[in-house]
Amino acid sequence: MIKVIKMISKGKFGKYGGIFVPELLIPALEELEIAFLKYKDDDKFNEELDYYLKEFAGRPTSLYLARNLSNKLGCKIYLKREDMLHTGAHKINNTLGQGLLAKYMGKKRLIAETGAGQHGIATAVVGALLEIPTEVYMGSEDVERQKLNVFRMELSDAHVLPVYTGSCTLKDAINQAFRDWISNLDTTHYLIGSTMGPHPYPTMVKHFQSIIGRETKEQIMEKEDELPDTIIACVGGGSNSIGIFSGFIDNKEVDLIGVEGGGEGLDSGKTGATLSIGTQGVLHGSFSYVLQDYDGQISEAHSVSAGLDYPGVGPEHSYLKDTERAKYVAINNQEALRGFKLLSQYEGIIPALESAHAIAYAEKYAQINENKGKTIVVNLSGRGDKDMFLAAQKMGLKL
Amino acid sequence: MNNHLSSENQKEMNNHPSSENQKERDYNQSSASTGIENNLDIESYQEMFRRVKKQGEGAFIPFIVAGDPDFETSLEIVRKFTENGADALEIGFAFSDPVADGPTVQEADTRALKTGMTTKSGFEFIKKIREFTSIPIGILVYYNLIYKMGIDEFYKNAAESGVNGILSADLPPEEAEPAVASARKYQIDQIFMVAQTTSNERLQVINKLCSGFLYVVAVMGVTGARSKLKQSTVKLVERVNGHSDLPIAVGFGISKPEHVKEVVDAGSDGAIVASALLNIISDNLQDKELMLARIAEFSKELKNATKRR
Ligand SMILES: Cc1ncc(COP(=O)(O)O)c(C=O)c1O
Numbered sequence: 001m002i003k004v005i006k007m008i009s010k011g012k013f014g015k016y017g018g019i020f021v022p023e024l025l026i027p028a029l030e031e032l033e034i035a036f037l038k039y040k041d042d043d044k045f046n047e048e049l050d051y052y053l054k055e056f057a058g059r060p061t062s063l064y065l066a067r068n069l070s071n072k073l074g075c076k077i078y079l080k081r082e083d084m085l086h087t088g089a090h091k092i093n094n095t096l097g098q099g100l101l102a103k104y105m106g107k108k109r110l111i112a113e114t115g116a117g118q119h120g121i122a123t124a125v126v127g128a129l130l131e132i133p134t135e136v137y138m139g140s141e142d143v144e145r146q147k148l149n150v151f152r153m154e155l156s157d158a159h160v161l162p163v164y165t166g167s168c169t170l171k172d173a174i175n176q177a178f179r180d181w182i183s184n185l186d187t188t189h190y191l192i193g194s195t196m197g198p199h200p201y202p203t204m205v206k207h208f209q210s211i212i213g214r215e216t217k218e219q220i221m222e223k224e225d226e227l228p229d230t231i232i233a234c235v236g237g238g239s240n241s242i243g244i245f246s247g248f249i250d251n252k253e254v255d256l257i258g259v260e261g262g263g264e265g266l267d268s269g270k271t272g273a274t275l276s277i278g279t280q281g282v283l284h285g286s287f288s289y290v291l292q293d294y295d296g297q298i299s300e301a302h303s304v305s306a307g308l309d310y311p312g313v314g315p316e317h318s319y320l321k322d323t324e325r326a327k328y329v330a331i332n333n334q335e336a337l338r339g340f341k342l343l344s345q346y347e348g349i350i351p352a353l354e355s356a357h358a359i360a361y362a363e364k365y366a367q368i369n370e371n372k373g374k375t376i377v378v379n380l381s382g383r384g385d386k387d388m389f390l391a392a393q394k395m396g397l398k399l
Numbered sequence: 400m401n402n403h404l405s406s407e408n409q410k411e412m413n414n415h416p417s418s419e420n421q422k423e424r425d426y427n428q429s430s431a432s433t434g435i436e437n438n439l440d441i442e443s444y445q446e447m448f449r450r451v452k453k454q455g456e457g458a459f460i461p462f463i464v465a466g467d468p469d470f471e472t473s474l475e476i477v478r479k480f481t482e483n484g485a486d487a488l489e490i491g492f493a494f495s496d497p498v499a500d501g502p503t504v505q506e507a508d509t510r511a512l513k514t515g516m517t518t519k520s521g522f523e524f525i526k527k528i529r530e531f532t533s534i535p536i537g538i539l540v541y542y543n544l545i546y547k548m549g550i551d552e553f554y555k556n557a558a559e560s561g562v563n564g565i566l567s568a569d570l571p572p573e574e575a576e577p578a579v580a581s582a583r584k585y586q587i588d589q590i591f592m593v594a595q596t597t598s599n600e601r602l603q604v605i606n607k608l609c610s611g612f613l614y615v616v617a618v619m620g621v622t623g624a625r626s627k628l629k630q631s632t633v634k635l636v637e638r639v640n641g642h643s644d645l646p647i648a649v650g651f652g653i654s655k656p657e658h659v660k661e662v663v664d665a666g667s668d669g670a671i672v673a674s675a676l677l678n679i680i681s682d683n684l685q686d687k688e689l690m691l692a693r694i695a696e697f698s699k700e701l702k703n704a705t706k707r708r
Contacts, residue, residue, distance in 0.1 A: 010573055020542055020569045022499040024616060027596040165505050171496060178498045183620035185596065282543040282569070283496065295518045296547030297495040 006030040008037070011199025011286075014322065016315035019198040020282045025178075028185045033200040035105045040207055045104060052096050056129060057086045059093075059211065063219035063377070068346040073366035076375040078228070079349070080216050080244060082382065089352060089382030090212060090240040091122035095191060097208030099126035102189035109188045110134040113177045115142055115170035116306030117149025118352075118382065119193030124158035134158040137176045139169040142306065149386060167300045170310055174284050194237025195314030198285030202314050206242045213247025216377060224375060230255040232365065233379035234357040235275070235328065236307045238314030240381035245326060255327070258317060259361045261308030261354075262330030263301070270302035273330035274313040275321050283312040289321070304333035304394070305353035305387070331357040331364075337394055339363065340384065352382030353391070441561055444487065444535045444588055444611040448646040448668050451486050457705040458486035458669030459659070460648055461676055461698060462539070464507040465490050465524040466516035468684055473511075475687075476680070477528050479695040484702025487535040487563075488528065489650075489671055492521045494541040499568040501623030503674040506681060518544050518553070522560040529561035537564035537590060537611070545570075545578065554581035564588035564611040572608050579608060592616050595635055599642050606643040612668065615639050615649045624654040624674040633665040640666050656704035663705050672701055 007030050011017045019029055039045040053059040061081040070077045082090040095112075102110055110132050114120030120136040127134030136153055140162040143150055150160050166172035174197075181190040195202045195209070220228055231248055233241035235258040248254040261272035271277065274289050281290035283298055291299040291311035301311040320326035331339070336353055339360030344350045351359055358378050365371055384391065392399045442450075451458045461480045466473050480488060493508035493516050500508070516524075525536060538557065545553045545567060557565060565587055570578060572591060582589040588611025593602055596619070606613065617632045618625065632649065639647050649662040650671030659670040679697060683690035 007573075018574055019571060020574055021571065022568055023571055023592040024499075024594045024596055024619065026571055026573075026601075027598070165502060166495060166509070175496050175498050179501070179621045182499070185619065279547075281547055282541075284498070285569070287546075290543070292543070292547065294547075296543040297512065298543075 007033050007199070009033070009199060011203050013202075013316045013319035016286065016288050016318040017199055017202060018287050018315075019285065020287065021198045021285045022182060024182050024185070025198070028181065029198055029200065031105070035101060036200050036204050039101055039104055045100065049097060049100050052100070052129070053093065053211065057092045057096060058084060060215045061085060063216055063223065065223070066347050069343065072346060073363060074372050075366040076373075077362060077366075078220065078375070078377045079380045080212060080377055081380055082212060082240060083349070083351065083355065083380045087118070087122045087125055088385060089118050089122065090209065090243060091119045091193060092126070093211055093243070094193065094205050094208045094239060095119070095122040095126040098189065098191045098204070099123070099130050099132065102191065103130050103132060105189065107187060107189040108132070109184065110191050111137065111177050111180050111188055112191045112193060113137045113170065113173040114193065115139070115173070115309055116386065117142070117146045117153065118307060118386065120153050120158070120160070121149060121156070123191050123193070124153040124156035127158055128156045135161055137161050137163050137173040137180070139167070139173050140164045141168040142170065142173070146306070169300065170306075171284075171298060171312075178284070194239040195242045195316060196237040196284055196286065196288070196312055202286065202316055205239050206246060206316065209239050209243025210246040212240065212243035212379065213245065216244055217247040220377065227251055227254050228377045229374040230257060230365070230376045231379070232257045232259060232358045232362050232376060234259045234308060234354045234381060235313065235317060236261070236272070236310050236354060237312070238317045240379050242314060242316055244377070244379040245320070249325060256320070256325065257361065257365070258326055258328045259357045260328060260330045261303030261305055261336070261357060262332035263303045265332050266330055271330070272301040272303035272308045272310060274301070274311060275317060275328040276330045278313070280318075286315045288315040288318045289313055304336055304390070305357065307352070307354040308357065329361055331360045335360040337391065340391060344384075349380070350384035351380055352384050353387045355379070355381045356384070440533055441563065442533050442535055444563055444646065447487055447535050448612065451705070452668065455707045457659070457663035457667060457707070458648060459484050459698070459702040459705050460487045460489055460669050460671045461485050461701070462489040462491060462671060462673035463676065464493050464504065464511045465521045466493065466511035466514055467507040467677070468510050468680055469514045470516070470520070470524065472687055472690075473524065474527055475691055476694050478531060479691055480698055481532045481534065483695050483698035485534065485698065486669065487537065489537050489539055489673070490521075490525060490528075492518060492538060492540040492544055494544060497541060497568070499621055501621040501674065503624065503677050503681070504622045507677045518548050522556045525560040525562055535563040536561065537566060538562055539566050539568060542567045542570045550577050551581050551584070554585040554587055557587055558585035562587060564590045566590040566592070566614055568592070572605055575608065590614055593639055595619055595631060599638070602639065602642045606645060609645060612646040612648050613639060613643055614671070615647050615667065616651045617649050617662070618652045620651070622651050622674055624678060625652040626654075628652070628658045628661050632662065636662060636665040636667045656700045659701050659704035663707060670701070670705065
């Protein structure tokens with residue numbers, strides 16, 4: 001066995017995960033692992049993080065019984081309201097955690113990647129909060145498509161750097177962020193936005209998102225005095241889903257379902273459903289399922305929701321899939337838009353298009369006879385404000 | 400949290416087959432690099448470095464992405480390299496997401512992929528090169544291409560095409576066990592990178608695992624032409640030499656004859672030049688004759704700079 005010199009782990013989930021990075025990055029990953037392991041159990045760090053999660057981000061989020069939708073679907077449907085958080089999505093749980101860690105590590109600069117801009121905004125506000133200069137890489141295509149979010153990031157004093165290489169989208173923004181990090185290791189923390197990337201990122205991001213699962217468990221026990229039958233969450237890189245799953249992975253009786261962005265359909269060639277149709281490979285530092293061609297060239301992903309538009313997926317999900325602890329399904333663009341309207345109409349809650357995938361699957365799931373009457377928790381990872389223009393356009397309206 | 404090499408790790412490393420003494424490895428290597436059924440008399444890295452050293456030179460190792468800007472032109476460029484002093488060749492296999500590379504190499508990758516280059520045609524490219532040269536050929540490839548073909552299959556193909564060494568930019572020693580096993584099986588040199596950030600401890604482990612030569616990353620960054628070499632590069636060359644018994648070649652940012660001279664003078668056994676050559680390609684896409692003439696001329700200058708005086 002070739003041993004890692006300093007890291008205590010390569011962060012493997014079964015055979016998935018790992019540290020497939022250029023040699024230059026190894027010491028940075030070591031440094032990060034050391035810092036993460038040190039501070040994750042540090043009282044002062046946790047006190048400060050808890051303070052920000054509560055007072056800045058708005059935790060705890062409620063576990064809301066969606067009564068109208070429940071009546072319609074014949075199940076008891078709870079929504080974990082991550083959409084109520086500051087900046088509008090669960091992403092802030094992770095950016096506060098990593099931002100604070102970067103501060104404790106003495107880093108002078110944050111960099112991040114973003115697709116639609118959700119993670120970019122969550123990083124930008126944390127940069128402003130903690131007074132750490134922040135730069136966000138964003139594919140030039142996305143910069144064009146998401147001007148509003150670019151403006152929001154810049155208002156929080158983050159600098160948005162358009163990426164013109166490759167497909168000019170999220171995966172290229174990630175490549176560019178890695179290149180920046182390689183060139184600025186001493187000063188810079190790369191704040192990855194999901195449970196992907198090399199170790200320790202998948203484990204670290206899970207740690208910071210696991211608050212979703214802990215709260216949900218406590219809340220459901222309080223309300224129902226028993227565990228839910230099913231948890232449903234959308235899967236892009238996999239952070240909101242791992243966050244909520246983590247509270248229930250050991251409770252085998254709870255079914256865990258991850259919903260991927262099916263795009264225009266699984267066999268359309270335009271999909272983001274990595275776990276559904278991907279194959280094993282290495283992308284962005286870890287071994288996982290990947291959308292790729294015969295030779296291993298990475299494909300472009302497609303989904304109506306930018307947050308699910310990624311050709312990779314966090315390695316722990318690959319492990320949960322193979323071990324059948326979680327099940328993964330895909331919801332296509334059309335169905336997601338239906339979920340988007342459904343929740344808005346029945347509950348007065350406009351979900352993010354990502355979260356609308358989870359809603360759409362909950363509807364499908366509830367329609368299966370054997371699922372009638374089940375208690376289901378849907379992780380409502382974000383709110384739909386960011387998607388107004390796109391949703392209107394898809395509905396044939398012009399705002 | 401144990402942030403030092405534990406004694407257990409140490410023991411395991413010492414038991415690792417890679418810790419056979421260097422002589423034995425050299426012996427393996429020199430009988431090695433001929434590939435499976437390749438009857439060509441291919442020079443090994445060891446022989447090549449010995450040859451240039453004897454001549455009082457460092458090795459000039461140019462890089463190109465296979466199929467950039469197209470298969471035929473790419474091959475003509477390699478021919479210019481070999482006619483103008485290349486001592487070994489680094490051939491890149493194009494990848495969609497080259498995280499260790501700057502824009503110059505990525506653009507070359509993109510050009511090659513656009514012409515339809517595949518892993519298979521990459522090996523075809525090497526076979527064509529082998530028709531006119533016996534100098535060592537290394538390939539530079541992102542791990543996903545190796546994994547996707549099947550690790551064993553990839554190394555087998557490499558050996559059959561006449562490849563001497565394989566360097567995977569995103570495969571650190573910690574993840575390299577299956578690749579190293581296949582490399583040994585097909586007698587390919589597995590080459591690793593070391594950088595400023597690589598500790599001496601780590602350097603020694605890498606030195607044991609690596610064969611052929613050590614690739615010393617000159618800069619804290621990605622590939623790309625640079626106007627100046629840092630003093631730290633010279634220090635790094637000296638440090639690596641102090642902890643390794645393998646030949647070393649410096650790459651990343653070596654863009655001018657002066658840089659080549661500097662690293663060779665600092666004690667590097669070779670210099671790898673990539674982006675500066677690729678820039679000649681991208682600057683002359685409309686005029687192939689000029690492109691080839693410039694490549695030839697620049698190669699000659701770079702080779703000349705390896706000559707210790
Ligand atoms: C609201 C929302 N949900 C989900 C995702 C998908 O990411 P992950 O799978 O990491 O939760 C995103 C990503 O941008 C998002 O903004």
